[in-house]
Amino acid sequence: MTVAGGQWAKFGVHDHLCGIYSCAERTKDGGKKWQRLSKGLPQKDAYFTVLRDGARADTNDPAGIYVGTTTGQVYFSRDDGDSWGPLADHLPPVHSIEAGVVGGPN
Secondary structure (H helix, E strand, O other): OEEOOEEEEEEEEEEEOOEEEEEEEEEOOOOOOOEEEOOOOOOOOOOOOOOOOOEEEOOOOOOOEEEEOOOOOEEEEOOOOOOOEEEEOOOOOOOOOOOOOOOOOO
16 A cells, blocks of 8 residues: 555564564655554554455545454554554454545635
8 A cells, every 4th residue: 555655565463572562564665664653553462463455545645544453443543654543443353444535625
């Protein structure tokens, strides 16, 4: 997925020596360097998966990014992924997400 602030290709959960945590990763140089972004995402006991169609971005600048998980949560970012928050919980597994912008300049 490509948005104004960079290219996104990695979402999910990582098993680390310190435990299970979730993060998104963004590149702005075609994949040479990746930046881990986890502010607002679960950092303890995060057992979920994001499927291929489970992430979308809108066309705002900065981009709004939306990620659905197989455990029924939807997380969002309004600042191109720098910070995240929960949008919905207790859903069935989220297999796909769509995003769009309603309204705008006339």
